[in-house]
Amino acid sequence: MSDKIKITPVNRGKRPAFFDDPAIDQLMAIVMSMSAEMSVLYDRVDTIERLLDNKGTLSRDDIEAFRPDQDTEDERNVRRNEYIARLFRIIHEERESLVSHDKMDEYNELMDELAKP
Amino acid sequence: MAPQAHHDLMVDTTHDEHALQSYVSNLRMYILNEIGGGLSSVYEGRVKPAFEKRAGHAPQDEHDVRHAMMADPYCRTWSTMMRSCQEMIWDSIIPSIERAQPELNIEATRLAEHPKGSMTLDPNVKIPRYVSASDIHLMPGNYHSERGANDVSQGALYDRGVYVYAAGNGGPYGDSIGRSLAQHLKIRFPDLQPERILDVGCTVGHNVMPFVDVYPDADIHAIDVSAPVIRYAHGRAESFGKPMHLHQMNGERMTFEDESFDLVMSVVTFHETSHTAMKNIIAECKRVLKPGGLMIHMELPRTAEMDPFDAFYIDWDSYYNNEPFYQAFTSTDMKAAYMDAGFKEENYIEVMTPDIYAAPFDTFEAAASGPETKAKRYGRLGESIHWTGWGAWK
Numbered sequence: 001m002s003d004k005i006k007i008t009p010v011n012r013g014k015r016p017a018f019f020d021d022p023a024i025d026q027l028m029a030i031v032m033s034m035s036a037e038m039s040v041l042y043d044r045v046d047t048i049e050r051l052l053d054n055k056g057t058l059s060r061d062d063i064e065a066f067r068p069d070q071d072t073e074d075e076r077n078v079r080r081n082e083y084i085a086r087l088f089r090i091i092h093e094e095r096e097s098l099v100s101h102d103k104m105d106e107y108n109e110l111m112d113e114l115a116k117p
Numbered sequence: 118m119a120p121q122a123h124h125d126l127m128v129d130t131t132h133d134e135h136a137l138q139s140y141v142s143n144l145r146m147y148i149l150n151e152i153g154g155g156l157s158s159v160y161e162g163r164v165k166p167a168f169e170k171r172a173g174h175a176p177q178d179e180h181d182v183r184h185a186m187m188a189d190p191y192c193r194t195w196s197t198m199m200r201s202c203q204e205m206i207w208d209s210i211i212p213s214i215e216r217a218q219p220e221l222n223i224e225a226t227r228l229a230e231h232p233k234g235s236m237t238l239d240p241n242v243k244i245p246r247y248v249s250a251s252d253i254h255l256m257p258g259n260y261h262s263e264r265g266a267n268d269v270s271q272g273a274l275y276d277r278g279v280y281v282y283a284a285g286n287g288g289p290y291g292d293s294i295g296r297s298l299a300q301h302l303k304i305r306f307p308d309l310q311p312e313r314i315l316d317v318g319c320t321v322g323h324n325v326m327p328f329v330d331v332y333p334d335a336d337i338h339a340i341d342v343s344a345p346v347i348r349y350a351h352g353r354a355e356s357f358g359k360p361m362h363l364h365q366m367n368g369e370r371m372t373f374e375d376e377s378f379d380l381v382m383s384v385v386t387f388h389e390t391s392h393t394a395m396k397n398i399i400a401e402c403k404r405v406l407k408p409g410g411l412m413i414h415m416e417l418p419r420t421a422e423m424d425p426f427d428a429f430y431i432d433w434d435s436y437y438n439n440e441p442f443y444q445a446f447t448s449t450d451m452k453a454a455y456m457d458a459g460f461k462e463e464n465y466i467e468v469m470t471p472d473i474y475a476a477p478f479d480t481f482e483a484a485a486s487g488p489e490t491k492a493k494r495y496g497r498l499g500e501s502i503h504w505t506g507w508g509a510w511k
């Protein structure tokens with residue numbers, strides 16, 4: 001076997017940590033990679049289902065050779081985007097329910113008020 | 118992601134690599150639009166009020182905004198996702214190129230055998246520090262890494278990388294800025310009939326290739342300091358049947374004769390150089406331009422014209438995406454730089470064009486025929502995509 005080239009960073013510098021605890025940045029990177037692995041797996045299952053629908057049988061070569069046409073890709077885009085939205089809902093939700101600190105104070109007041117005997 | 122226009126240097130991917138690249142581009146668009154779209158309300162809703170309470174005044178500039186925003190958990194989450202996603206783009210492409218590289222180099226050599234255009238490599242061209250010292254936009258190996266003779270691997274990485282990055286929104290040829298510019302110039306300056314056109318910092322030629330279509334009678338020349346991307350650009354152009362003359366050359370010290378081009382351009386090259394290099398390139402552009410010729414550089418919008426939040430957003434890349442000159446560049450006054458180089462004030466022009474693929478043609482045409490337009494918000498900040506450029510007639 002000939003030696004394959006390796007494409008590696010040559011001058012990337014230190015990776016910034018955005019959170020005070022860099023483990024949070026690492027965790028987020030892991031979650032994102034896992035989300036990608038799952039999506040790839042889902043596309044593969046989708047390929048298998050399509051091949052079975054069309055031919056009734058399949059082989060690994062069939063799966064490897066399968067390339068989505070634009071209609072299939074469009075369907076997958078919709079599915080992937082819904083998947084992404086479900087997965088990262090908690091972050092997106094913060095955007096919808098932005099509560100300024102004052103509003104939080106109001107909410108705490110409400111709690112106190114409702115708890116009054 | 119719509120399919121990228123096929124050419125003979127495109128790298129085959131496995132079933133799963135294709136699926137991964139598609140996902141990463143979906144994910145990037147989500148982070149950019151859905152999560153990133155919330156940043157301004159986070160800023161207005163809680164970051165700015167808290168800053169004002171603390172400091173007794175509104176944030177004065179993008180640095181104030183950055184310090185305050187980067188302490189906010191929503192902005193931190195968005196940032197860490199942007200950063201990871203950028204790394205994932207390259208990681209989703211690299212294995213296919215490592216596998217294909219030997220054949221790819223052979224294919225590039227084959228494509229160069231009976232060319233419609235030409236390629237001139239110059240091993241004496243030194244890679245400037247602003248290229249060698251940083252993997253720009255985190256691309257591993259940057260533009261210049263060379264892995265053996267006739268290597269084109271970094272060209273292949275860039276070609277696919279920017280396509281996934283833009284989720285195909287640059288059109289099948291990834292040429293939206295160049296095609297918008299060429300069409301804009303053609304409509305706006307009908308008397309400009311260039312015989313020779315030069316592109317500085319062409320990489321794989323994405324944005325200069327449309328000039329072959331729009332100005333079919335012109336000779337098109339394009340330069341870059343990196344041999345791997347020039348080889349790739351040459352092979353790509355030949356594969357598409359577009360005659361282009363590629364040169365490995367430094368824009369700061371060109372070997373072209375004085376007054377030998379009618380149109381000298383670049384697309385997003387300046388922000389990846391340095392202040393000194395930019396000045397040198399402008400001076401060289403002036404030297405090689407014929408009297409009456411046009412120089413035009415398409416680039417990032419100017420932060421001086423923006424409010425501090427928009428400037429923070431634009432310049433995020435400078436701090437967290439390995440774009441070391443970006444922030445200094447977006448605050449440079451281009452008109453002043455051109456006048457320093459000896460261009461006359463009355464010959465200075467600006468380009469603000471809607472994206473040719475995104476805008477209806479009448480809108481595009483109106484922007485090119487009417488008086489100079491100014492969009493309120495630009496590029497990825499705007500409701501519609503606009504490209505900005507700064508130019509001068511010699």
Ligand SMILES: C[S@@+](CC[C@H](N)C(=O)[O-])C[C@H]1O[C@@H](n2cnc3c(N)ncnc32)[C@H](O)[C@@H]1O
Binds near residue numbers: 317369
């Ligand atoms: C962002 S890329 C430009 C993209 C390209 N214009 C396009 O439209 O696709 C910047 C390029 O400029 C090149 N470059 C940087 N400094 C240069 C110089 N002084 N002379 C020539 N090329 C240069 C880099 O090698 C890199 O390929």
